[in-house]
Amino acid sequence: MASFLFGAAGFVLTMVAFGLVAVLRRPAEVDHMMAAQLLGTGGVAVLLLLAGATETPPIVDVALLLALFAAFAAVAFVRSASDQEREVSEAAGGG
Amino acid sequence: MTILSVFDIGLVVLILGIGASTIAVREAFAAVIAFVVYGLLLSIAWVRLSAVDVALTEAAIGGGMTGMLMLGAVARLRLAKGNDARVSLPTRLSVGVLCALIAAGLATAILVPPEVIPTLAPAVMENLAQSGLGNPVAGVLFVYRALDTLLEKVVLILALLGVWSLAPDSVWGGIPGLRVYARPDSTLTFLAQLLPPLGIVVAIYMCWVGAKEPGGAFQGGTVLAAMWLLVMIAGLENVPSISQRWLRLLLVVGPVIFLAIGLAGMVLANAFLAYPPGYAKPLIVAVEIALTLSIGVALGLLAAGPPERVQQQ
Amino acid sequence: MNLVFDIFTICAVSAGAFFFLAGTVGLLRFPDPLTRLHALTKVDNLGLGLVVLGLLPQADGSFSALKLVSIWLLVQLSGAIVTQLIAGAVRQRGPRG
Amino acid sequence: MNAATLFGLSGAALAGFGLYGLVTNPEPLRKILAFNLLGTGVFLVFGVVSRRAAASGLGGDPVPQAMVITAIVVAFAATAMAIALVLRLLQETGRSTLSADNPGGTDTVRGNS
Numbered sequence: 001m002a003s004f005l006f007g008a009a010g011f012v013l014t015m016v017a018f019g020l021v022a023v024l025r026r027p028a029e030v031d032h033m034m035a036a037q038l039l040g041t042g043g044v045a046v047l048l049l050l051a052g053a054t055e056t057p058p059i060v061d062v063a064l065l066l067a068l069f070a071a072f073a074a075v076a077f078v079r080s081a082s083d084q085e086r087e088v089s090e091a092a093g094g095g
Numbered sequence: 096m097t098i099l100s101v102f103d104i105g106l107v108v109l110i111l112g113i114g115a116s117t118i119a120v121r122e123a124f125a126a127v128i129a130f131v132v133y134g135l136l137l138s139i140a141w142v143r144l145s146a147v148d149v150a151l152t153e154a155a156i157g158g159g160m161t162g163m164l165m166l167g168a169v170a171r172l173r174l175a176k177g178n179d180a181r182v183s184l185p186t187r188l189s190v191g192v193l194c195a196l197i198a199a200g201l202a203t204a205i206l207v208p209p210e211v212i213p214t215l216a217p218a219v220m221e222n223l224a225q226s227g228l229g230n231p232v233a234g235v236l237f238v239y240r241a242l243d244t245l246l247e248k249v250v251l252i253l254a255l256l257g258v259w260s261l262a263p264d265s266v267w268g269g270i271p272g273l274r275v276y277a278r279p280d281s282t283l284t285f286l287a288q289l290l291p292p293l294g295i296v297v298a299i300y301m302c303w304v305g306a307k308e309p310g311g312a313f314q315g316g317t318v319l320a321a322m323w324l325l326v327m328i329a330g331l332e333n334v335p336s337i338s339q340r341w342l343r344l345l346l347v348v349g350p351v352i353f354l355a356i357g358l359a360g361m362v363l364a365n366a367f368l369a370y371p372p373g374y375a376k377p378l379i380v381a382v383e384i385a386l387t388l389s390i391g392v393a394l395g396l397l398a399a400g401p402p403e404r405v406q407q408q
Numbered sequence: 409m410n411l412v413f414d415i416f417t418i419c420a421v422s423a424g425a426f427f428f429l430a431g432t433v434g435l436l437r438f439p440d441p442l443t444r445l446h447a448l449t450k451v452d453n454l455g456l457g458l459v460v461l462g463l464l465p466q467a468d469g470s471f472s473a474l475k476l477v478s479i480w481l482l483v484q485l486s487g488a489i490v491t492q493l494i495a496g497a498v499r500q501r502g503p504r505g
Numbered sequence: 506m507n508a509a510t511l512f513g514l515s516g517a518a519l520a521g522f523g524l525y526g527l528v529t530n531p532e533p534l535r536k537i538l539a540f541n542l543l544g545t546g547v548f549l550v551f552g553v554v555s556r557r558a559a560a561s562g563l564g565g566d567p568v569p570q571a572m573v574i575t576a577i578v579v580a581f582a583a584t585a586m587a588i589a590l591v592l593r594l595l596q597e598t599g600r601s602t603l604s605a606d607n608p609g610g611t612d613t614v615r616g617n618s
Binding site: 115144157168182198205217247250394 | 541553
């Protein structure tokens with residue numbers, strides 16, 4: 001069972017890796033913002049599978065924090081982008 | 096070649112790639128996003144190194160809080176890009192060679208380990224039972240190297256004083272310049288109402304479980320800080336001015352209780368920061384609870400930055 | 409009984425992994441940010457849900473099982489809201505932004 | 506080569522990347538970012554030291570782990586301090602460059618007044 005779960009963790013990690021490369025290579029900033037969400041689901045899945053495979057329940061807590069802070073980081077991304085927009089428009093309007 | 100090592104190789108390649116891209120990409124925004132992703136991935140690497148406590152800290156601080164801090168700066172610095180000349184190619188090449196040499200030196204140190212690997216693990220495990228704790232890392236943090244932990248709290252407060260002292264005189268004691276995402280009807284408001292109650296439960300859980308399993312005051316405090324920031328960013332709660340008494344009390348309550356118990360140890364247990372036998376665990380838990388609050392407030396205020404305006408009245 | 413549980417785990421986790429594959433293909437192939445966002449969240453949340461479902465029989469005790477389910481719920485909720493926020497950013501600045 | 510060595514080597518490489526970015530990148534914010542990368546690389550090397558010293562049924566030596574936790578928190582405090590300094594520099598001079606002999610930074614409202 002352990003090796004199956006490890007294999008699954010490796011597979012999901014590979015998928016997350018491809019997804020991250022796809023998301024981070026695109027030029028648009030909105031695509032970059034998806035990176036945190038991608039890790040929020042993929043990273044949590046990898047950690048839960050690792051916790052099952054190595055039978056180390058505390059790893060589940062890492063997954064919990066990862067989920068929480070991925071959401072937090074995504075909020076920071078969106079806020080920062082909207083901030084930039086406001087500053088640019090203020091600079092354009094106010095001279 | 097087992098599945099396990101394939102997993103580790105994949106993880107290392109991913110971490111190296113994302114790490115390199117934080118240096119290589121042109122846009123600061125993209126670099127910071129890559130750094131956040133890097134921090135979250137690194138916590139998986141720490142899990143693989145059997146350091147779950149570190150993984151928790153890295154996910155919370157390395158990923159979430161540092162990213163939040165830097166993204167705030169990116170937005171402000173974007174307009175004011177100094178036209179710094181890029182370093183010339185020969186310089187870059189020579190710097191590259193030197194950095195490669197340093198990395199190679201570190202790698203050699205990894206590849207040629209000492210004959211007898213020094214370890215303090217047996218010493219920690221022998222004495223852990225006396226403290227009543229089940230988590231060896233918490234044992235090290237609060238018993239074996241309690242002075243480090245105490246001084247680290249002092250460092251946090253000193254750093255915060257440093258950040259605050261960067262404010263102009265006219266706004267000293269004012270309100271930190273945290274940018275608020277000013278859209279009251281947005282879904283962010285909903286998230287800021289939904290997530291903090293969950294986050295507070297998680298923080299209490301982290302603090303509580305820290306005595307027995309990985310977790311503790313650092314992780315719990317960081318979760319509290321993140322939730323506080325989220326509520327302030329969404330505009331549900333005003334950013335407090337730094338001269339508020341409750342704020343300053345919360346900031347020092349952890350170190351003060353820690354210090355008081357440490358000084359009491361000089362009388363009751365014959366050494367600074369020693370715990371009287373039999374009372375170690377309750378004392379440590381008390382210190383952890385107070386520290387969680389103080390760390391939460393300190394990290395939140397560090398991320399909020401120096402004061403930028405005074406309270407209007 | 410154990411064998412039944414193990415087979416259940418293998419099936420559910422495999423199905424979950426398949427959805428992660430589908431999500432990644434979507435991220436790589438879909439033409440504009442909104443559809444990519446759709447691929448990212450719908451599929452990944454289903455993937456994570458199936459992985460959690462598959463791990464439930466392996467969890468020791470009902471407390472661990474409850475924790476697994478609550479992590480999935482947390483990701484679901486925050487994912488839905490974060491996606492909404494990103495979609496708002498897409499609408500505001502256009503797909504090229 | 507076991508997993509710990511692998512992570513140690515990547516830590517060494519990351520420290521190299523970070524140092525390179527710290528020296529060559531002219532923007533202060535990117536320097537801070539590179540400095541953090543350097544830090545995490547060194548922590549990773551230290552984590553391997555801990556992993557190798559596993560004994561008494563533990564996965565690693567808890568003393569280096571506790572020190573890395575302390576280090577991560579202190580690194581965050583230092584980063585916050587550095588960012589506050591850069592933002593203050595921007596506020597004072599209207600520029601965010603570190604080079605003294607480069608007065609040609611973009612003028613902002615503050616710089617003109």
